Amino acid sequence: MGEYLLGLDAGNTIIKAVIFDRQGREIASAAQEGHSAMPFPGHVERGLGELWENAKLVIRTCIEQAGIEPEDIAAIGCAGHGNGLYTLDHSGEPLFAIQSLDTRAAPLVESLLAEGVGDRTYPIGLQRPWPSQTPTLLAWIKRNRPETFRKIGTVFLCKDFVVNRLTGARVSEVSDMTGCGLLNVAERRYDQDLLDAFGLGDCMDMLPPLIESADIAGTVTAKAAAETGLAAGTPVIGGFFDVIASAIGSGVTRTGAASIIAGTWSINQVIIDRPRLEGPVFMSSTFDRDRYMAIESSATSAANLEWLVREFFHGEQPDGQSPFDVCCELASSIEPAANDPIYHPFLYGAQQDGNARAGFYGVAGWHTKGHMVRALLEGVAFGHRQHIEMMRAAGASFNEAVLSGGGSRSLIWPQIFADVLGLPVSIARSSQTGALGAAIAAGTGIGIFADFSAGAEAMVTSERHYKPDAKRAKHYERRYQLYLEIAAAMAPIWRQMAESDAVATEVAA
Numbered sequence: 001m002g003e004y005l006l007g008l009d010a011g012n013t014i015i016k017a018v019i020f021d022r023q024g025r026e027i028a029s030a031a032q033e034g035h036s037a038m039p040f041p042g043h044v045e046r047g048l049g050e051l052w053e054n055a056k057l058v059i060r061t062c063i064e065q066a067g068i069e070p071e072d073i074a075a076i077g078c079a080g081h082g083n084g085l086y087t088l089d090h091s092g093e094p095l096f097a098i099q100s101l102d103t104r105a106a107p108l109v110e111s112l113l114a115e116g117v118g119d120r121t122y123p124i125g126l127q128r129p130w131p132s133q134t135p136t137l138l139a140w141i142k143r144n145r146p147e148t149f150r151k152i153g154t155v156f157l158c159k160d161f162v163v164n165r166l167t168g169a170r171v172s173e174v175s176d177m178t179g180c181g182l183l184n185v186a187e188r189r190y191d192q193d194l195l196d197a198f199g200l201g202d203c204m205d206m207l208p209p210l211i212e213s214a215d216i217a218g219t220v221t222a223k224a225a226a227e228t229g230l231a232a233g234t235p236v237i238g239g240f241f242d243v244i245a246s247a248i249g250s251g252v253t254r255t256g257a258a259s260i261i262a263g264t265w266s267i268n269q270v271i272i273d274r275p276r277l278e279g280p281v282f283m284s285s286t287f288d289r290d291r292y293m294a295i296e297s298s299a300t301s302a303a304n305l306e307w308l309v310r311e312f313f314h315g316e317q318p319d320g321q322s323p324f325d326v327c328c329e330l331a332s333s334i335e336p337a338a339n340d341p342i343y344h345p346f347l348y349g350a351q352q353d354g355n356a357r358a359g360f361y362g363v364a365g366w367h368t369k370g371h372m373v374r375a376l377l378e379g380v381a382f383g384h385r386q387h388i389e390m391m392r393a394a395g396a397s398f399n400e401a402v403l404s405g406g407g408s409r410s411l412i413w414p415q416i417f418a419d420v421l422g423l424p425v426s427i428a429r430s431s432q433t434g435a436l437g438a439a440i441a442a443g444t445g446i447g448i449f450a451d452f453s454a455g456a457e458a459m460v461t462s463e464r465h466y467k468p469d470a471k472r473a474k475h476y477e478r479r480y481q482l483y484l485e486i487a488a489a490m491a492p493i494w495r496q497m498a499e500s501d502a503v504a505t506e507v508a509a
Contacts, residue, residue, distance in 0.1 A: 012036070016030070030065065075442035081158050088152075105140040245434045377416050
């Protein structure tokens with residue numbers, strides 16, 4: 001058996017390949033950024049051909065950098081962003097992909113909720129309809145693009161497509177399919193009543209067979225081996241909804257442990273023994289074969305900083321310095337004050353309001369770039385706090401958390417999280433927690449580890465710790481309440497803007 005494990009992490013923007021040894025040390029890594037198309041307001045799509053080309057590139061590059069033989073890789077695990085809609089046609093060829101940043105279905109969600117669909121779906125799938133949820137998007141395609149709908153042969157998720165290209169297997173696994181609201185959570189199976197509620201009663205044949213996350217989906221085909229540099233026959237496991245992989249890769253494996261991910265999405269989650277908490281949460285997923293993850297989330301996290309850097313900071317940083325580091329240095333130079341600007345991180349809508357828009361509020365002539373960056377970092381943390389308060393209202397209890405995702409790599413942002421949330425925050429050694437979690441599951445799937453906890457114990461190390469600053473508690477409490485009040489006041493205006501988007505889309509189409 002090979003000495004190494006390969007973890008793949010396919011996000012909304014970047015796909016990564018990382019080779020780990022059995023102690024969790026990164027032997028080599030490679031990443032490739034993809035492109036999103038936004039043909040109409042609220043539409044966020046990607047090319048499946050490009051996704052596979054990028055996957056092939058990062059795998060081959062990673063193996064070459066590691067200087068190992070392909071046969072030295074014992075198994076492969078893949079994690080990928082949840083929800084959105086990834087499809088094959090009836091012959092198994094790539095058809096189209098919609099990312100989980102898409103908000104085209106916001107008006108449909110309002111209609112479904114008004115019709116009581118959420119009351120039908122929540123008892124089964126522990127989710128109500130929301131804009132970039134997989135069944136909601138499929139329902140939108142059925143209603144608005146019937147010719148495209150008839151071409152769909154398979155509906156699955158981002159990492160399922162990568163697994164399919166590697167192995168030829170048409171499968172998905174329970175964590176992703178639970179996280180996107182397509183499973184009866186308690187029974188871990190597809191449910192006809194759930195599909196009927198979305199108007200998708202004729203779509204059962206589109207859903208691929210289900211396996212558990214660490215089950216072997218298949219092995220690398222000869223064709224994929226030639227294209228990637230992998231060894232044909234290497235086992236590939238079913239994989240993970242990436243938020244579960246990131247939790248495991250940051251060492252969160254015990255019941256009651258909390259994981260916060262500041263990535264494209266704001267992910268706030270806690271491991272539970274039973275399928276649901278006392279009250280409702282945004283979504284649930286399986287964690288391992290027996291336990292579950294309660295999740296509060298929205299597309300309101302580090303994607304905001306990526307946008308700011310892309311649009312306003314590229315080309316301004318000194319040679320060799322990351323624009324993200326420049327932003328964090330600017331934010332660090334600002335001493336927090338009561339009259340600092342407030343930022344809403346709603347570039348891709350909000351869970352509480354699909355029509356929500358991002359915005360800076362209270363900007364004055366004396367404010368600088370540093371003030372704006374710090375407001376953005378704080379606004380993202382406020383969004384996470386709103387989710388965590390919802391989890392606590394539903395019965396979740398925790399007094400510390402592990403932070404992962406791109407936001408965890410900053411030297412200032414984790415302290416802001418600790419201060420805003422009032423929680424001690426830890427950071428794992430590996431910055432590639434999604435890929436590491438996938439690799440741990442791959443090791444579990446082939447018997448190297450007894451379970452995910454044993455794998456995390458062997459491969460995960462904690463690196464940094466942040467304690468909340470009691471002096472900042474009142475400051476952030478006032479700002480958080482203002483953040484909420486501004487959002488409530490803006491709601492009717494956001495709705496008017498969304499109606500304008502709908503008109504523009506109809507005209508363009």
